Amino acid sequence: MAFRFVDRISTLEPGKRAVGHFEVPPDGPLVPFLTAEAVGQLAGWVAIAARDFTRRPVAAIAGRASFKRLAHAGSAVDLEVHVDSVDDSAVTYSGQASCQGETILSLERCLGPMMPIEEFEDPAECRATFARLCGEGERAGGLEGPVGIECSPLPPIKEKPRWRMALPGEARFLADHFPRKPVIPGTLFLEAQMGLAVRHAAEVLEKPLQDLRVMKVQDVKLRRFLDPGDVVELEIAVRSRDAESLAVRLTTVRDGTKISTANAEVVLRRRP
Amino acid sequence: MAYADPVAANEVAEVYPKVAAIIADSLGRDVEDLAPDKALIGDLGAESIDFLDIVYRLERAFHVKIPRGQIEAQARGGLSEAEFESQGVLTAAGVARLREFLSEVPASRFRDRMKLVDLPSLFTVETFCKIVARARRR
Numbered sequence: 001m002a003f004r005f006v007d008r009i010s011t012l013e014p015g016k017r018a019v020g021h022f023e024v025p026p027d028g029p030l031v032p033f034l035t036a037e038a039v040g041q042l043a044g045w046v047a048i049a050a051r052d053f054t055r056r057p058v059a060a061i062a063g064r065a066s067f068k069r070l071a072h073a074g075s076a077v078d079l080e081v082h083v084d085s086v087d088d089s090a091v092t093y094s095g096q097a098s099c100q101g102e103t104i105l106s107l108e109r110c111l112g113p114m115m116p117i118e119e120f121e122d123p124a125e126c127r128a129t130f131a132r133l134c135g136e137g138e139r140a141g142g143l144e145g146p147v148g149i150e151c152s153p154l155p156p157i158k159e160k161p162r163w164r165m166a167l168p169g170e171a172r173f174l175a176d177h178f179p180r181k182p183v184i185p186g187t188l189f190l191e192a193q194m195g196l197a198v199r200h201a202a203e204v205l206e207k208p209l210q211d212l213r214v215m216k217v218q219d220v221k222l223r224r225f226l227d228p229g230d231v232v233e234l235e236i237a238v239r240s241r242d243a244e245s246l247a248v249r250l251t252t253v254r255d256g257t258k259i260s261t262a263n264a265e266v267v268l269r270r271r272p
Numbered sequence: 273m274a275y276a277d278p279v280a281a282n283e284v285a286e287v288y289p290k291v292a293a294i295i296a297d298s299l300g301r302d303v304e305d306l307a308p309d310k311a312l313i314g315d316l317g318a319e320s321i322d323f324l325d326i327v328y329r330l331e332r333a334f335h336v337k338i339p340r341g342q343i344e345a346q347a348r349g350g351l352s353e354a355e356f357e358s359q360g361v362l363t364a365a366g367v368a369r370l371r372e373f374l375s376e377v378p379a380s381r382f383r384d385r386m387k388l389v390d391l392p393s394l395f396t397v398e399t400f401c402k403i404v405a406r407a408r409r410r
Binding site for chain 2: 060061087089090092109111113219221223261
């Protein structure tokens with residue numbers, strides 16, 4: 001499995017709620033947006049099953065993602081989602097991820113447009129995978145292979161830093177995302193953007209990079225699919241700041257067309 | 273025949289500030305950019321994903337349910353599907369009914385043989401106020 005983040009679904013209230021589990025592979029922690037991916041994939045399973053494997057959601061909108069801490073390598077992550085509504089046009093949900101009872105991430109006011117499933121994957125295989133997840137489960141494995149998003153600085157415009165982001169043309173994770181229509185996962189794209197937001201915060205706040213982290217991201221909107229090999233431009237605009245935090249607006253554009261927007265808050269890490 | 277479920281001006285006025293703030297926030301615009309007669313697509317640059325976002329935000333803010341496709345169903349009123357549209361194109365009776373239902377939309381924006389998929393291009397900020405006002409009655 002090259003991009004799967006749910007090992008087992010232990011509780012399912014059809015169309016309403018689910019509890020799932022994921023064991024983080026031993027080769028590194030689960031980065032924030034891949035923890036969000038895990039929650040989103042669980043919500044995706046609820047939505048797909050609710051529409052009897054005819055439609056599937058794609059990531060588009062997150063009202064707020066709050067990040068408490070990383071899930072360590074090898075740790076067990078418990079996932080829970082509550083679906084507000086699901087029909088043939090969209091699924092709306094909230095959810096959280098926790099480790100040993102401690103919430104490490106929460107997602108609020110998420111929305112995914114529902115698309116014809118056969119455009120993305122084999123519905124029969126999807127149904128069989130869901131049955132296994134709801135039974136014994138299977139090792140999902142998380143992200144396989146390098147992400148491969150290359151970022152390089154561009155000249156600022158009106159003092160706003162800009163970056164060129166070159167997305168990989170080939171990557172192992174594209175085998176799962178999706179088998180019939182490979183697209184760059186929005187969560188990987190956002191994770192790369194957050195890395196650049198933290199770098200910018202380090203410059204503005206004059207703090208060491210390792211002392212900063214993204215605490216929350218709001219009003220995420222992914223407007224278009226990102227194809228393998230796409231090149232986009234990211235612009236970072238400062239919305240507010242104080243001595244220990246920086247709020248920024250992240251906007252990406254491809255060939256003059258807006259691809260995504262998000263507001264992020266970067267803060268100083270708390271000392272243990 | 274007058275549309276059976278009109279929305280009074282005071283109902284629109286009551287919800288307008290909150291609806292405008294939600295639309296502005298969703299589209300990343302200043303609320304001062306908005307006015308009741310602004311078309312979401314033509315004037316404010318909204319796309320299909322924004323419509324889903326705006327409806328979801330309105331549902332949460334006003335504690336109402338706005339089922340997708342409701343506008344088309346409401347606009348059809350007493351007309352059957354065949355009377356309203358044929359193969360995705362509005363009939364003359366369908367366009368007439370739509371003009372009555374979307375009374376806030378300038379008449380010049382309605383065209384003969386309009387496609388059903390182009391319906392959202394008619395929607396203004398006031399259209400969403402009326403959607404919310406109707407949903408609050410239920």
